Amino acid sequence: VYDAGLFEYAAFTFGMNWGVFSPGSCAFLEANGIPSEPWNLNYPSIGVSELAGTQTVIRTVTSVASGKETFKAKVVAPPGYDVTVTPNSITLNPGDSATFEVTITNDGSGPVDEWRFGSLTWKASKYAVYSPIAVKGALFSAPAEIFGSGETGSASFDVQFGYTGSYTAGAHGLIPATITTATVVQDPDQEFDPDDGFSNAHTFNLSGVAFFRLAIPPEATEPDADLDVYVFDPNGDLVASSTAGGTEEVVDISLPADGTWTVYVHGWQTIGPDSTYDMYTWAVPLATGGNLVIDSAPTSATIGSVETITVSWTGATAGQWHLGAVSHTGDSGLMGLTLVNVDNR
Template sequence: IDPNKANDPGLVYDISNDEYDAFSCGVGSPDVTQARCDELVVNGFSLEPADLNQPSISVSRLTSTRTVTRRVTNVTDTAETYSAEIVLPSGIGVQVSPSSLTVGAGQTAEYDVTLTYLSGPLDIYRFGSLTWVSEDHAVRSVLSVQPLSISAPGEVFSFGGSGSVTFPVDFGYTGSYSPGVHGLQLPLVLDGFVDEDPNKSFSFRTTNGVTAHLIDVPAGQAFLRFATFDELTDGDDDLDMFVYYCPDGINCSKIGQSGEATSREQVDILLPGEGTYVVFIHGFETDNVAGGPGSFYTLLGWSFGLQDDQGNMTATGPTFVTAGTTQDVTVDWSGLAPDTIYLGGISHNTPEGLVSITVINIGN
């Protein structure tokens, strides 16, 4: 080990604050508001985690081919020429363009890495490396690639008591496919009041500016969501949410939190375990409306099961798919009550079983 080599890396991967925020948006970090994420998209920043300009290159949703771009800056006082040396991830093709970089002192250059799935099992990670080598430096990047059998939207939104929506699904395998229907379900509605926390600091098992809701979830659920909305508080409040799972009703572990700058909070759990969930609403900052400091609010909760066709939604899609293609899945619904939000899911099923779920969110 020679730690002094860190003082002379040759090339570095610079990242701006905007790029870090865009990455945080892409991974659903509660530290970045939705308004900030929308601003970054308008300004041309990618929210895809793989596009963050860091040395490692990780693509977790490869169904055919994906190209990522990186930029490097020469932090030495002389120009250098680098050549790309690749250790291939198993079953993955890697093309680097250009394959040689000449970068002046203090200058920046860009290169593209194209990753292509060739062979081998799907839905597992493979690893390799890309090293830029000059006479005096070797700058190594880890390649981490997960070829997927299916890549589908995480959530689709629509509106109306009846209607239809279509979304694309990318396929990384050849074989049979079927979309499964789960829901649509009405929400569990829980009203509450929370005091303002003068310390603005949440802690578990306290009533200081915290209100707890205990919710029992049965076995066999595919998806669970808890949410609050600005429109469902009594004023201009900033409420936060913390969710704990207590399978035996005693021992609890935190499984999610949401801390937006307003009261629009959401925590999702895929394939939740059976047992008790505790949803803590934290009065981070409240106004003086309707008996404040404090806030009246409404907490909504949805879950839908692995076997849970409610008869109000159907899905149609291809029955046989080919690797590297994109096909449409169409969802139709009817008979929904007004003035609420229904939640359900479309599961994506291959010969190996359920691979992923697209949440269907219908306001009415």
């Protein structure tokens, strides 16, 4: 069997960025060796939704057999992928556990944005433990965000490619946060309604923006206050929200449509009749240029290869929180962004 309890599922929600648990809780789980990567949830099925090149998945299996058994791995690889299991043979007494790795590699024919399926079966004399494998190829894999500090600094990260062709890394920003200070009143019924007067509306006119972020960190309001955030697009549709317990709100919008966006800060639980807060916002431009520069990056992509990108910045003002991005552009156009978060507060 594959055991997964409360801690494992809590770490999974952290890896999915669902905002269910606080960063402190997530740090506790990581410190105790519980993986937060979604693909490493100790579940019988194995799924990788964005595979660019190679991905290794970790599982721990526990024997419920009545006696000592030796299990051998039998793999049916998804079409377009190679799958190796390490170790490929495990011997367990009743109640014993063993950890193994499953490495999935695009052999060059795994299609982008299409699922392919296979399986792993651990076979013993009287038992067979079956795990389905599902893989979807991706053009590239890179961190969603990297972090730094200092008025001048640099950082590096790796990018893995799931295609062969052209590649360009572009630098956007850095830009300092715009800070909006306001006071929101307590909502008696704690139900968000943009028209009931218990939420503050903030509007943002966005044009040519690659990435829009807003944040109300815990230190930006009173301790124990619980403020929530709701974001409406230029059409008036609710497209994002942040309603985590306490006040640790972050909403990210990639490639927002041009127009007027409305952000509501809701007084779900204020301290006394109202609470004052600071809301940080960034609109990282779609155009390249600024004080973030690409020092080194690949100029082409080869499927399965891993390359390093190095960026640096100057003039990131002390006492301010800055955000920028590295864009990843290939044959098909913009593939994604890696945010560069420089917090000099």
